[in-house]
Amino acid sequence: xxAIILDGKTLSKEIEAQLAERVKKLKEKLPGRTPTLATILVxxxxxxxxxxxxxxxxxxxxxxxxxxxxLSGTAxxxxxxxxxEELNDLPDVAGILLQHPVPKQINERLCFDAISLQKDVDGVxxxxxxxxxxxxxxxxxxxxxxxxxxxxxxxxxxxxxxxxVVGRSPILGKPxxxxxxxxxxTVTVCHSKTQNLPDIVRQGDLVVGAVGKPKFIQASWIKDxxxxxDAGYHPPGVGDIDLEGVTERCSAYxxxxxxxxxxxxxxxxxxxVEAAEQWK
Ligand code: NAP
Numbered sequence: 001x002x003a004i005i006l007d008g009k010t011l012s013k014e015i016e017a018q019l020a021e022r023v024k025k026l027k028e029k030l031p032g033r034t035p036t037l038a039t040i041l042v043x044x045x046x047x048x049x050x051x052x053x054x055x056x057x058x059x060x061x062x063x064x065x066x067x068x069x070x071l072s073g074t075a076x077x078x079x080x081x082x083x084x085e086e087l088n089d090l091p092d093v094a095g096i097l098l099q100h101p102v103p104k105q106i107n108e109r110l111c112f113d114a115i116s117l118q119k120d121v122d123g124v125x126x127x128x129x130x131x132x133x134x135x136x137x138x139x140x141x142x143x144x145x146x147x148x149x150x151x152x153x154x155x156x157x158x159x160x161x162x163x164x165v166v167g168r169s170p171i172l173g174k175p176x177x178x179x180x181x182x183x184x185x186t187v188t189v190c191h192s193k194t195q196n197l198p199d200i201v202r203q204g205d206l207v208v209g210a211v212g213k214p215k216f217i218q219a220s221w222i223k224d225x226x227x228x229x230d231a232g233y234h235p236p237g238v239g240d241i242d243l244e245g246v247t248e249r250c251s252a253y254x255x256x257x258x259x260x261x262x263x264x265x266x267x268x269x270x271x272x273v274e275a276a277e278q279w280k
Contacts, residue, residue, distance in 0.1 A: 004252035006150050006229070012262035015149075016062055019266075019273050023063035026276055035276035036065040037095045037121070037269070038087045042080060042102045043073030052099050058265050064272060067093065077107045081114050088116045094279075095121030095272035100171055109170075118278070121271040124171060133178050139271040144176035146263030147208065147229055147254075148183065154252060156206070156227055159184035164201050166190045166217060166240070167210030172231060176208055197221075209240035219245030228253040231260045 026035060037059050041052045052068070059066035069083055080102070087093050096119045102108050112124040120128045123141035131138035140148070151158060163185040167173035177189045185206065190197055201207055201221040207228050209217045214234040219242045222228060228250045232240030239256035247253055254260050 003247055003250050004154060006154055006227075006252055006254045006259055008146070008150050008254060008260055008263040009258040011150060011153055012266035015266045015270060016058070019062040019270055022273050022277070026273070026279075027063070030279060033276075033279065034065045034092045035094050035273070035279075036067050036090075036092045037097060037272045038067045038069060038090075038093045039097045039099065040069045040071065040080070040083060040087075041099050042071045042075050042106065045101075048099045048101075052097075055097060055265055055268060058269050059272075062269055062273070064094075064269065064276075065092070073103050075103070075106065077105075077110060080106055080111050084111060084114045088114075088119060093119065094276035095119050095268075097122045097268060098124065100124070119275060121275050122268055123175065123271070129170070129175060129178075132175065132182075135182060139275075140179060140267070141171050141175040142267040142271070143172050143210075143231055143260060143264045144179050145271075146265075146267035147176065147231065147260055148179050149267065150254070150259070150263050151206075151227070151229070156252065158206070161185045161205040161227075162203055163187045163206040163208065164190065164204030165208045165210065166197070166201065167208075167212070167231075169210065172210040173208075176210065176231075180206070180208075207241070211240045213240060214238050215240070215242040217241040219243075222246050222250065224249045225251045227251055229260065230254050230256050233257065233261055 039052050056066040087096050096115045113126050123139045128138040163180045165173050165177045168189050168191045177187045181187045198221040202223050210231040230239035230241040
């Protein structure tokens with residue numbers, strides 16, 4: 001069987017080209033306005049610094065402004081909340097990204113939820129998640145929303161599929177499960193207390209790895225013909241799934257790198273453009 005490569009790198013470039021057109025039109029329609037994505041980085045975690053930089057570069061490629069806010073690693077919840085409130089009030093800031101994770105002394109949930117719903121382009125607020133769960137309009141959490149866009153682009157027939165999501169984090173596993181359920185898949189969510197994980201993964205027509213441990217999901221756990229989505233990324237370039245040994249047997253898979261990562265970024269940018277398009 002020759003598996004389909006779910007090529008997030010190529011798709012994200014195609015989407016970026018369309019976004020650049022939309023930003024151009026928006027600027028023509030609203031001269032004097034500067035559609036901006038504000039990125040907040042707290043501390044100096046090297047991976048987070050790289051992600052924020054990549055998101056800033058993506059803004060530049062489509063014609064959005066990026067406003068970088070950097071707080072020290074010792075910043076308090078109150079300081080971060082104040083910054084978010086300031087950005088909520090800035091009219092040209094269409095979207096706000098608070099790079100996850102923040103240092104331990106900060107109440108991350110409180111800060112995520114301080115982002116106004118209209119500017120929650122990374123899809124991290126409780127309210128946004130709740131609306132999404134109820135099938136109401138909201139910006140989806142960027143990584144699972146990007147995965148969904150990729151699966152739909154490749155016409156993966158999600159309705160009726162048995163999907164197994166390994167991981168239940170607020171930014172990834174949980175919204176992924178919800179989105180797949182809304183797309184009529186039958187979803188099982190696994191986590192660190194799950195028993196007989198390999199047996200459950202073996203039932204998946206679609207397996208999403210969102211564990212945060214390199215090559216944690218073994219090739220032997222995945223059934224022949226499954227669709228394999230690896231959300232993990234660990235330098236120098238492995239995911240949460242042991243993809244070798246799966247690529248020959250599965251029906252489709254996301255490469256690492258070049259699968260989920262670029263889709264996450266383009267989803268953030270796309271939702272920022274959409275937010276700016278709501279301007280009157
Ligand atoms: P996270 O917050 O650490 O969550 C990890 C999840 O995995 C938790 O729900 C945890 O269960 C579960 N887990 C841990 N050990 C397990 C085990 N032995 N068996 C089953 N489940 C287990 O991580 P995250 O932020 O969701 O990220 C997950 C992965 O996605 C990471 O590799 C990260 O790098 C990647 N990621 C990629 C992007 C991108 O843009 N490509 C964006 C975000 C994240 P409990 O809930 O029980 O603790």
